[in-house]
Amino acid sequence: xxxxxxxxxxxxxxxxxxxxxxxxxxxxxxxxxxxxxxxxxxxxxxxxxxxxxxxxxxxxxxxxxxxxxxxxxxxxxxxxxxxxxxxxxxxxxxxxxxxxxxxxxxxxxxxxxxxxxxxxxxxxxxxxxxxxxxxxxxxxxxxxxxxxxxxxxxxxxxxxxxxxxxxxxxxxxxxxxxxxxxxxxxxxxxxxxxxxxxxxxxxxxxxxxxxxxxxxxxxxxxxxxxxxxxxxxxxxxxxxxxxxxxxxxxxxxxxxxxxxxxxxxxxxxxxxxxxxxxxxxxxxxxxxxxxxxxxxxxxxxxxxxxxxxxxxxxxxxxx
Numbered sequence: 590x591x592x593x594x595x596x597x598x599x600x601x602x603x604x605x606x607x608x609x610x611x612x613x614x615x616x617x618x619x620x621x622x623x624x625x626x627x628x629x630x631x632x633x634x635x636x637x638x639x640x641x642x643x644x645x646x647x648x649x650x651x652x653x654x655x656x657x658x659x660x661x662x663x664x665x666x667x668x669x670x671x672x673x674x675x676x677x678x679x680x681x682x683x684x685x686x687x688x689x690x691x692x693x694x695x696x697x698x699x700x701x702x703x704x705x706x707x708x709x710x711x712x713x714x715x716x717x718x719x720x721x722x723x724x725x726x727x728x729x730x731x732x733x734x735x736x737x738x739x740x741x742x743x744x745x746x747x748x749x750x751x752x753x754x755x756x757x758x759x760x761x762x763x764x765x766x767x768x769x770x771x772x773x774x775x776x777x778x779x780x781x782x783x784x785x786x787x788x789x790x791x792x793x794x795x796x797x798x799x800x801x802x803x804x805x806x807x808x809x810x811x812x813x814x815x816x817x818x819x820x821x822x823x824x825x826x827x828x829x830x831x832x833x834x835x836x837x838x839x840x841x842x843x844x845x846x847x848x849x850x851x852x853x854x855x856x857x858x859x860x861x862x863x864x865x866x867x868x869x870x871x872x873x874x875x876x877x878x879x880x881x882x883x884x885x886x887x888x889x890x891x892x893x894x895x896x897x898x899x900x901x902x903x904x905x906x907x908x
Contacts, residue, residue, distance in 0.1 A: 592648075593647065593648040593649045593666055594647050594648075594649050595647055595648075596644065596645050596646065596647055597642065597644075597646060597647060597648060597651070597673065598644055598684055598685045599642050599644065599673055599676075599677060599682040599683070599684055599685070600642050600643050600644035600682065600683060600685055601639055601640060601642050601643070601681065601682060602622075602680070602681060602682070602683055604623055604624070605620055605621065605622060605623075605681060606620070606621040606623060606831070607619070607620055607621075607636070608621070608831040608832070608833060609833055610832075610833040610835075611833065612630070612905055613905045615632070615633070616633050617630055617631060617632055617633065617636075618630070618631045618633070618635075618636040619631075619830050619831055620636075620639070620681065621828070621830075621831055622679075622680060622681070624680075625680070626809050626810075626825070626827065627679075628827060628830045628831075629679065629681070630907060634655070634659050634662070635672070637655070637658060637659075638651070638655060638669075638672060639676060639681060639682070641654055641655070642673065642676075642682055644685040648666045648669055648670070649666070651669050652664060652665070652666055652669060655669075716812060716813075716814050716823055723807075723808075725811065726798050726799070726802055726808050726811075726824075727802075729795060729798065729799055730799050730802045730803060733795070733799045734799060734802075734803045736796075736799070736848075737799070737800050737803050737804075737840070737844065742847070745847065745851045745854075748851065748854045748855070749850055749851065749853075749854045751854070751858075752853070752854035752855075752857040752858065755857060755858070755861060756857065759861075763861075766861075767873075768873070773873075773877075778870070778874070781870070781871065781874055782874055782878070785871065785874040785875055785878045786821070786878055787820055787821050789849055789852060789875065789878050789879045790814075790821035790822065791821055791822040792848050792849070792852065793845035793846075793848055793849050793887075794821070794822045794823050794824045794845065795822065795824070795848070796844040796845045796847060796848035796849075797824055797826045797841060797842075797844050797845045798811070798824035798826055799844070800826075800840060800841045800844035801824075801826040801828065801829055801841045801844075804829075804832065804834075804837040804840060804841060805832055805837070806826060806828040806829045806831065806832055806841065807828040808824050808825060808826055808828070809825040809826075809827065809828055810824075810825045811823070811824050811825075826841060829841045829842070835902045835903070835905065838898075838902045839899050839902045839903060842895050842898040842899045842902065843895060843899055845887065845895060846883050846887050846888055846895055846896075849879040849880075849883045849887070850879065850880065850883060852875055852879045853875060853876050853879040853880030853883070854880075856872040856873075856875035856876045856879065856880075857872075857876055857880075859872040860872035860873050860876060
């Protein structure tokens with residue numbers, strides 16, 4: 590029997606998850622590897638070909654089925670073999686036989702080892718996954734999902750514009766009331782700035798997580814991030830890539846900034862209408878951390894933060 594007529598002892602993993610989406614006016618598929626929490630985007634032809642691998646089909650049968658399904662396109666056996674090799678290296682295809690469970694377990698351990706070393710080599714943003722988030726996030730979503738209703742978003746946006754109008758209409762007084770640069774960054778304010786950063790980033794991440802669940806996604810894990818050595822919460826919402834609606838994906842990416850800018854707007858009014866006291870100075874810290882830094886960093890599409898993912902989804906550019 591010719592080698593191309595023998596069964597290909599590779600099959601698609603049973604635990605992979607698939608979701609359709611329209612991308613650049615074409616039907617594509619997102620493939621999720623739940624063991625490594627990795628996501629892949631496949632064209633319709635690639636997706637169909639991947640699903641053909643069942644551990645029994647031969648190269649010749651693969652070629653015949655592909656050519657029939659996607660005529661007038663044609664594929665060669667060497668192209669099929671390259672595709673299979675790539676999918677196998679990405680752990681989407683596994684070889685039939687004993688011991689595959691052990692192989693997948695070892696791959697997951699290898700993934701965790703590499704994730705650990707990536708964390709060590711990036712000391713300014715260290716992630717420490719702590720617990721499964723489903724129970725916590727269900728409670729948070731039940732409590733806070735209303736923040737992402739159309740009415741709440743409209744009210745929040747109007748509140749943000751009101752804060753901008755206040756600053757713009759009272760600009761001269763606003764500048765006069767601001768503390769000097771050295772005073773704001775004086776040693777006695779460092780602890781309050783760190784606490785403000787930690788609190789606002791916790792709320793930022795909760796915003797992402799609640800929005801993800803509200804729009805149909807899952808939060809894969811929660812934990813502590815040491816952001817510039819300041820402890821903050823982080824939530825892994827990469828499951829948003831499984832959602833077919835790009836506007837929902839964009840809303841999830843924008844949710845953290847939405848929460849922070851709403852905080853900044855509230856803090857602006859608190860700072861403006863209070864006399865110098867602890868609340869007054871804390872409101873100023875929130876204004877700066879949640880307002881200015883969010884616009885300069887999170888919203889900046891040139892940095893790989895929220896603004897980058899919003900823009901890439903809007904333009905339908907693979908990220």
